[in-house]
Each structure stands twice: as C-alpha cells, then as structure tokens.
Amino acid sequence: MADRSTDEIRAELRAAELTEQLQAAKATPGGPSLELKDELREARRVFREYREARPAGPGQARPDSIETTAGTADLGG
Amino acid sequence: MAITASGLFGLTLEKQFIDTLGLSLESETALSVAMITDSATPDFDVHDFWSDLEANEVSGTGYSAGGATLTGTEVTNTGGLTTYDATDVTWASSTISSAMAAVGYFDRGGATTADELMFLSDFVTAAASSGGTFTIEWSASGIFTVDFTP
Numbered sequence: 001m002a003d004r005s006t007d008e009i010r011a012e013l014r015a016a017e018l019t020e021q022l023q024a025a026k027a028t029p030g031g032p033s034l035e036l037k038d039e040l041r042e043a044r045r046v047f048r049e050y051r052e053a054r055p056a057g058p059g060q061a062r063p064d065s066i067e068t069t070a071g072t073a074d075l076g077g
Numbered sequence: 078m079a080i081t082a083s084g085l086f087g088l089t090l091e092k093q094f095i096d097t098l099g100l101s102l103e104s105e106t107a108l109s110v111a112m113i114t115d116s117a118t119p120d121f122d123v124h125d126f127w128s129d130l131e132a133n134e135v136s137g138t139g140y141s142a143g144g145a146t147l148t149g150t151e152v153t154n155t156g157g158l159t160t161y162d163a164t165d166v167t168w169a170s171s172t173i174s175s176a177m178a179a180v181g182y183f184d185r186g187g188a189t190t191a192d193e194l195m196f197l198s199d200f201v202t203a204a205a206s207s208g209g210t211f212t213i214e215w216s217a218s219g220i221f222t223v224d225f226t227p
Contacts, residue, residue, distance in 0.1 A: 019149040023105060030185055032151070041219070043154045044162055048217035 015043040028071035078110040078118040080178045086194040086220060088125040089138050089183075098193065101185050102161060103150050108195065109184040110166050110213065111144030121195050127182040127192035129203045139171025140211075147181060155225030161196075162219035172177075174205040179213050181220070 018040040025032035092098040117133035124130060126204050134142060149164030166179070179198040185191050198220060204211070 022149065022151060026103065026105060034153075035152045035211060037151050038155065040151060041162060044215075044219075045217050046215065049098070051214065052217060 004054065005050065008047065010056065011043065011047035011050050013038065013049045018043050079115050080113075080117060080119060080197070080199050083178075083197060083199040083221070084119070084121045085223075086124055087122055087194050088161045089195050091195040094191065096175050098183075102152055102195070105148050105150065106146060107183050107185075108147040108150065108163075108181055109144045109192075110147050110188060111142075111180050111182070112173070112176040113142075113178050113180055114175045115203060117178070119178075120173075121197075124194055125192050127180070127184075128189040129194065130135075130180055131189055135173055135176050137171060137173040137206075138208075139168050139206075140173050144183065146184075157224060159223040159225060160219040161223075162215060165212055165214050168206070169210045170208065171206045171211045172208055173211050174203075176200065176211070185220075199227050 018036065021036060022032050022040055025036060101106070105216070106151065111127070111131070112135045113130055114134040114135055114159075117130050119130065121161065131142075134143070144167050145168065147163045147166065149162075151162055153160050161192070171210070179200070179223050181196045181198075183195065184192045198215070
C-alpha cells in the first residue's frame with residue numbers, strides 16, 4: 001500500500017478533531033453551530049479526496065476497506 | 078436478486094419530513110450500520126424496516142449481528158444540497174466476506190420489525206476482510222445528498 005502523505009494525515013487529524021468538537025457540542029443546549037458543521041463537512045471531504053487520490057501500491061490501494069457511492073435524492077426536479 | 082444502486086428508503090424519509098419518526102439523523106446512538114450480501118433485493122419504495130433485509134446480513138469473526146453504531150453524524154446544507162455524513166465505520170480484527178452494501182437503520186433496541194431503514198450504500202463490488210480491519214469509507218460526497226433545488 002502506498003504511503004500516506006503528510007497532507008492526508010494532517011487532513012484526517014483535522015477531521016477527527018472537528019468530529020470530537022461536533023460530538024461534544026451535541027451535548028450542549030444549543031447544539032453544534034452551523035459553522036462547525038460546515039467546517040467538518042469540508043474537512044471530511046478534503047481528507048477523503050486525499051485518500052481517494054493516493055496511488056495504489058502492489059495489490060489493492062486500501063485492502064480490507066470499501067468506498068461507498070453516495071446515495072442521492074433529487075427533489076429539485 | 079441483486080443490489081444495483083445506493084438510495085434512500087422512501088417510507089422512512091417520508092416520516093422524517095412529516096415528523097412522525099421522533100428520531101434524529103444526528104443522533105450519536107440511534108443509528109446502526111449493518112452490511113448485507115448481494116442476495117438482497119432492496120426495494121426503496123416498499124422496504125421500511127431492518128427486518129426486510131436482515132436475512133441477508135453478512136456474518137463473520139469480529140462482526141456482530143446488527144452491525145455497528147453510526148457516530149460523528151451531521152446534516153449540512155450548501156449549494157442547494159443537503160448532505161448527510163458520519164465517521165467511517167470499522168470492524169477491527171475481522172474476517173468478513175461478500176459484503177455488498179451498508180444499510181443504515183434506526184436501531185430501537187427491540188424487534189427488528191420496528192427498526193426503520195434509512196439508507197443503503199452500494200459497494201458496487203463485494204468486499205471482504207481477512208483478520209484485518211474492515212472499513213466502510215463513506216464517499217467524499219457523504220453518505221447521501223438530497224438535491225433540493227431545481
């Protein structure tokens with residue numbers, strides 16, 4: 001498996017950090033802010049794009065894992 | 078019989094919209110993710126409870142029936158899209174075969190005939206693990222998106 005780049009590791013850590021903040025905020029009366037949620041959504045997107053772009057090593061790029069396709073519901077016509 | 082696409086189970090989505098479900102997609106405890114084989118034939122219009130699909134659930138070392146709890150859940154809106162996302166799901170030290178899709182459902186703790194189906198994520202290609210960590214990597218687009226603009 002190809003090595004993870006520093007940027008990918010940094011992006012994963014950032015997403016994990018924001019996830020912890022989200023979970024902590026859910027326990028508060030106001031809940032998480034929209035800004036925090038947007039920041040987390042973007043951090044996850046960035047991390048997953050790094051992961052998807054990682055060059056494949058011998059065999060599978062990421063053995064024992066599967067990437068999903070997003071379900072969609074088009075309500076806008 | 079086969080799994081041919083990812084999608085949302087319409088009857089539960091309807092309950093969300095008309096507020097009769099009483100459960101939040103952003104719960105950190107209410108949703109479970111299980112995996113099923115390609116023996117299943119999901120019907121997004123008709124299937125509404127986990128009992129409709131659980132007969133096709135995978136099994137194996139490190140995997141418990143009913144799956145794992147979905148955490149890090151969030152619903153966001155941007156650019157005319159509602160996106161639902163969560164932390165990737167893993168089964169450590171597992172030996173699992175023929176996993177073809179992930180199914181998200183509200184686990185109410187009782188009979189599976191009362192556990193509302195929410196979404197199904199098609200793996201497209203069957204996945205397996207052999208004494209390692211099986212990871213469901215949610216798409217960079219999230220678990221699902223709802224396009225609410227023309």
